[in-house]
Amino acid sequence: MASIKYFCLKHRKPIVLTALLASTTAILWPSGDSNSYREVKLPLTTQATIEESVAEPVETVQDKQIEQIDYTIEANDTLGSIFAKLQLPQATMYKLLDADVEFVQLDNLKPGQQLLFVREGENQLVTRMQVVIDSIHTLEFNRDGDEYTGEMLSHVTNVVERQVDGVINNSLYQSASRAGLSPAEIETISRLFEDKINFARDLRAGDTFQMLFDDIYVGDTHTGRSTLKAVVFVNRGKQLAAFLHDDGQYYDETGQSLNRAFLSRPIPHKFRISSHFNPRRLHPITKRISPHNGTDFATPTGTRAKAISDGVVTRIGNHHAAGIHMTIQHNETYSTRYLHLSKVLVKKGQKVGIGDVVALTGNTGRSTGSHLHFELHVNNKPVNFMTYSLPKGKQLDPSQMVAFQKLVNQYLAKLESDDDSQLVAKSQGTPDQA
Known part of the structure; x- marks a missing residue:
């Protein structure tokens, strides 16, 4: 005979549901103001109704429900x-x-x-x-x-290194998909080389590609997140390569950036900053300490806001406090947010280029006046856009080239190896709180 205890909100006492027979259900119901119970038997068909009408199981700790x-x-x-x-x-x-x-x-x-x-x-x-x-x-x-x-x-994550080798038989998308790449990974590679090769016209059967990824796992479960570390593409006998540097940007073997530069502002310089990045700001409306994770530019409604670098629009929404807002993912490291907009001029999933007008500023959501609230996120964490040193999209300095060349040699050694044991798990603890 099994029983389940529930807490009755009306009588402020526990109820015991007890299965007596296969065809009946019995309830031990509180009797009066005493601690005694009376038994009420009901048909089994009533059991589901009973379970739905009784409050969710609760825990009483020092009379705290x-x-x-x-x-x-x-x-x-x-x-x-x-x-x-x-x-x-x-x-x-x-x-x-x-x-x-x-x-x-x-x-x-x-x-x-x-x-x-x-x-x-x-x-x-x-x-x-x-x-x-x-x-x-x-x-x-x-x-x-x-x-x-x-x-x-x-969650604490670990990283598993993955190598992908493939041969072009038709299109890049079909050949890379057959090799196991996701659409997002193929899009990353296309963006890296879009200024160097026309994938619709210049590919030839027999062209090859080799790629090195870090796949992110929680326990034994792949999270669906991966970081491209290196790619070598051979097109008509000519080698194209991209390597991820520790600044979050991709460079070729010579240290020349494959990423375009970032703009210094998303709107013209004539507009003043009305509120700076401040993780300890006193909110002007709620009067509570609330992080201000962006930079506010005071602008008339309808001022054109630009993308500060190439990227893909990953989110468009209308939030009670943030108003009409938009997020652009520029690469694996950098993303930007635009809040309190009057209108978004692009669509989710759309590719945008540096300097493209993507939205109009406004006064939507919780706002004390028309402005653009602009955020820069690095590895999913907000940073001060006005003081953060963004990559310039140019040649690495000679002082940086020694470390970069060492990294390139490590990547190439792995890509050129025929050893099947290249999938090596590396422990990487992340904080419990991001």
Whole structure:
């Protein structure tokens, strides 16, 4: 005979569900104000109804009621519809959106993502919320007084080196796909050599490619993330190569950058900076200490904002606090965010070039006036755009060439090796918090 204990919100006492027979279910229900229970037997067909009508299993710790709600996002779900479905307060949702302005994730939820809510106390306040962003990152919000604070948590990862060799038989895409490359990896290679080779016209059957990747794993599970470290392409007997340097840029064997330079600003220099990068800023509206992870440029609504380098638009959204916003991924290392826009002029997935006009500035979301909030992220972490030293897209200095040439020789030695044991796992601990 098995039993499951639930907590009855109405009687403030536990309920014991006990399976007595295969065809019946018995409930031991609180009797009056005493600690005794009376047994009520019901048909088995009523069991599902009972389980749905009784509150979620909770843990009582020093009379503190705790409830956990797990939810999988479905097609057409929005944060508002999820809160309504789970009967969670709309006021709580807006406070979470306020805390999310640093991450701008809650307006971009996708089917299949997992959410977790923890409610506590007699008033069932949401004290914690988690959003599983991907296989590495989980965004967590914790109640702090009447507000919420957020932080991005990261699983410990390890890196497995992978080599891919292939021969061109038809198109680059088909040949690289057959060799095991993902569409994103093929796109990276195409961008690196787009100024040196026309992949639609110049390829010949028999051309070869060799590539070296670092694949990111959590335990034994591939996260779907990889970093291209080296690629050697032989086209009509001519060798083209790209090697990832420690500054996040790709260079050929001579140290010449394959990445174009970055602009010094996304908007004209005549517009003043109204708010600087400040991780300890006092928010002008909420009056709370809240990180300001970008640089604000005071502009009239409709001012044209440019891409500061080549890249791909990876996100477009409309956030309660961030307003209309957009993210451009420039390479594996660098990405930029544009917030409080009046209009986005590009589409998600679109390739953009350095200097392309991508949006118009505005005053959407939580904003005290028309401006562009612009962020630079390096390895997914915000940095001060106005002081960070971005790569110039030129030749490496002679002082850098010794270390770079040593790195190139290491890559080439691995690519030229015929040893099948090249897949070597290397431990790489990442902090629990990003």
